[in-house]
Amino acid sequence: MTLPSLINNYKEKELITRTKKAYSVIQNAILLAQIENGEVGFNTSLFDTSKSSEEVAKNFAKYFNGAKVCPNKNTDGCDRFFYSLKFASKNGVNNFNYPKLILPDNTIIGIKQNSACIRTAADCKQNSAGECIKDENGNNIPNTVTHTDCATLYFDVNGPKLPNQFGRDAYTLKIQTNKVVHSSWAPEGSVSFKNIITGIDKLEYTKF
Numbered sequence: 001m002t003l004p005s006l007i008n009n010y011k012e013k014e015l016i017t018r019t020k021k022a023y024s025v026i027q028n029a030i031l032l033a034q035i036e037n038g039e040v041g042f043n044t045s046l047f048d049t050s051k052s053s054e055e056v057a058k059n060f061a062k063y064f065n066g067a068k069v070c071p072n073k074n075t076d077g078c079d080r081f082f083y084s085l086k087f088a089s090k091n092g093v094n095n096f097n098y099p100k101l102i103l104p105d106n107t108i109i110g111i112k113q114n115s116a117c118i119r120t121a122a123d124c125k126q127n128s129a130g131e132c133i134k135d136e137n138g139n140n141i142p143n144t145v146t147h148t149d150c151a152t153l154y155f156d157v158n159g160p161k162l163p164n165q166f167g168r169d170a171y172t173l174k175i176q177t178n179k180v181v182h183s184s185w186a187p188e189g190s191v192s193f194k195n196i197i198t199g200i201d202k203l204e205y206t207k208f
Helices: 003-037 053-063 190-197
Strands: 068-070 100-102 108-113 119-124 142-147 151-156 170-175 180-182
Touching: 003 053, 003 151, 003 170, 003 180, 003 190, 053 068, 053 100, 053 108, 170 190, 180 190
Parallel strands: none
Antiparallel strands: 068 100, 100 108, 108 151, 119 142, 151 170, 170 180
């Protein structure tokens, strides 16, 4: 193997290790919250649909050791933690502007609290890369999507440091009423994350 290939392999192994650790830390924090609230297996006390994302972030922070809360980019010392994340399988970005927890190892967790756990939204039919499928006239084919997450967690395992791309150093978790699942949407790095949690340890993404 060439030196650049060796360096890239090393960096990807490091990101995979950091992803496993971050996922474990997040799961443990949710479990602590469930135990404290007497809700083992449920997440609705912590991820309360009547609360704002900022309120949930501040409450969630107490279940991590040494977490700093950044409600928005205008909070003192928080500006650098608000940046865009490139998608894994299509050109585009997530602005990653949600209230955040900054962990001591530089993992960043963005929290988007939803106003309801079950929602429907107009969207387009998509291919496996998350791109809209066109009809014979070049128009998007409409589709109605049902979302079942009470909240969404976006996490970047090495903070503002590059590559800042889903499927490499960033991933998405969906907080449902009775479980936590990873995003199944390819642009949010679902293929890489599935590889990591099943022991394949391979990152799959497109460089943009």
